[in-house]
Amino acid sequence: MKQAIELNVNGEPHAALVDTRETLLDTLRYKLGHMGPKEGCGNGNCGACTVVLNGAVVNACLVFAVEAAGADVTTVEGVAAEGTLHPVQQAFIEHGALQCGFCTPGFIMSAKALLERNPNPSEPEIRLAISGNLCRCTGYDKIVRAIQAASQALSQTA
């Protein structure tokens, strides 16, 4: 069964005709062309699909698109401002905090959300904040270092 929805993605209004069974992740990727969020597990464990929905990080694979009618959504494509990478993105590059990159959009979203609510997190707080994101390449250490570096970079610009 189809329903027409409207939603804002990265500040731009969109309209889509969605099947009620379609997840927000499906709609973002296959109807609206935002291929940043990925489907890893499809059940809320891996966090590769992490997006910001009305101000809160969520697993886009566990939200039906129809639930997001009228919502504001931010994907990794909306993180860089006017071509300038966000300090979290810059730090991931500088610290080599990715290998295959499949999980990276989710990590970026979780890390950015952490630094917005807690600008100077401890290492355990960082590890807790990314506990809903799985990486099978890096061993996490470089990701933690990158988030620490982003925290410092943000505190210097603030």
Add this chain to the structure above:
Amino acid sequence: MSKEKEGLSVDAFEYAAPQNLQDAVALLAEASDEARPLAGGTDLITQMKENRHSPALVVDVKKIPELNVLSYEAGLHIGAAVSCTQIAEFEPVRVHYPALAEACALIGSYQIQNRATLGGNFCNAAPSADAVPPAVSYGATLVIAGPGGRREIPSEDFFVGPGQTVLEKGEVLVEIVLPPPPPHSGAAYLRFIPREEMDIAVAGVGSFVQLSPDTRTCEQARIVLAAVAPTPVRAKEAEAFLAGQSLDDTTIAQAGELASQAASPISDVRGSAAYRIELVKVLTRRTLGKALERAKGEAS
């Protein structure tokens, strides 16, 4: 759409997002096939993807004002659609019901806590639900609306079996109400998992104690066990034993032994029945100790 496979393995269903409770109850009551309320969806959507539930109608309850209430006046009122994050961050919960705040912050990841609800934790009726033992131990009452009107039940009477509750067709959980914490009382919840986070409790225990005005003896205790029976269960023998006792290492250890007798665990991939029995003893001791510190004002 190029995605006829993923996501759409879910059976077709109709979706409604009523703006008020009466409409939600009417939709659920009049449905001819399986109909399910949808709050955060972190349990229901995964179950639909696994075809463990195939409702013909999904009623999204997140737009209903009464289910979004979060207030602290004459007790704590938590609408059934309020997220775990909202609960854990609500100042009166942190101050007056810290065991509930801690449990809500244990469930899954931040992504999950931003969607998952206490109402859903109850209605999904998993024996391992982390937020249920503290809510029950604080003496929570559940407010239910249905075609026949409203009813209130003690939270511990809500469960029938794994995934099964007393909710009848057309009924919706509206809110969870916790009484104001009595003076000289405290509570704690702990679970055991083999990892740091993102796991399902092998066993969990929520303990609540209310002390006498001189804080020397326990006037009342409630101990609620998770993941060691088909439903969350109260350890009533242990509670009765503690009433009137002074709480020390000996009586707390005895309470742990008695609490383990209320457990009827299964052996599964997470742990053996014998191991779970031991966990109940340990977690009961630790949660009683923490609850005691809180009741005396020695711990936050």
